[in-house]
Amino acid sequence: MTGTLSxxxxxxxxxxAVGKSIFDRRLTFGSTGNISARLSDGRLLMTPTNASLGALDPARLSLFDTDGAHVAGDKPTKEAFxxxxxxxxxxxxxxxxxxHSTHSVAVSILADVNPEDVLPPLTAYYVMRVGKLxxxxxxxxxxAALARAVEDRAGASHAVLLANHGPVVAGKTLTEAQYATEELEETARLHLMLHGRDIRPLTPEQAAALKGR
Structure with a gap:
């Protein structure tokens, strides 16, 4: 019991702490954005509705049981699904x-992106931390149709980009999910900076070698 509580x-x-870090660096604004993490017994902790990621109270996080029902804490975000x-x-x-990070959202609005893989492999860390988007x-x-669309895409990639909305990124740990989200945002910023110019992304062979790592 003590170990579980700990x-x-x-x-x-x-x-x-992750929410405050993300908010303080202006990667999300107001009460936008949400974070969740899974306990070893399968229950979920999630940031509540209408809460700023910069001022989260750990004791008031929404708690879901293993069946996905809200059982404790503040009312969950409407994006819990x-x-x-x-x-x-x-x-x-x-x-x-x-x-709802600015550059990722901006890329999600562009008309000329590849919907199967939105961002080119500009850097090694993007390929290793995000991969296909x-x-x-x-x-x-x-x-509710958004949930089905996300689930369809998430089977092949741990990161997806919602059109006119923002990224959703899963990781084995919260740190891993955070770093991948931040790498995605930085790569989106680079992509916009380079938009309209000739670029030299990693070759398919270079990208494949990195994914293998």
Whole structure:
């Protein structure tokens, strides 16, 4: 019992710390964005609705049981289904980060991206931490069809980009999900900086070698 409580307490504190880090660096704004993490017994901790990631109270995080029902804490984010469908599609996932970061959202609005893999392999760390980034078509917030669309794409990639909305990224740990989300945002920024210019991305062979690592 003590070990379980200690795990939950540490994870609550980690979610609050990651949220503050993301918010303080202006990777999300106001009450946008949400974070979740899975406990070893399968329960989920998630940031609540209408909460700023910069001012999370660890004790008030939403808690879901192993069946996905909200059982404690503040009212969950209305985007809880995005997290739950990522966990369903990726059994190894231990955490999910969803933010409305400016450059990633900007890329999701461009008309000339490849919906199967939105960003080119500009850097080694992008390939290793993100890899393939499919675009999920636009759905209105709260539309149940969005969950199905995300789950369809998440089976082949731990990161997806929601059109006109933002990224949803899963990781084996919260740190891994955070770093991948930040790498995605930085690569989106680079992509926009280089847009319209000739570029020299990594070759398919170079990218494949990195993915193998």
């Amino acid at each position: 795990e939950e307490t540490k994870l609550r504190d980690q979610i609050a 995005l997290h739950q469908c990522m966990y369903c599609a990726r059994g190894e996932a231990g955490a999910v980060v969803h933010i 499919p675009l999920v078509p636009y759905f209105a917030p709260g539309d």
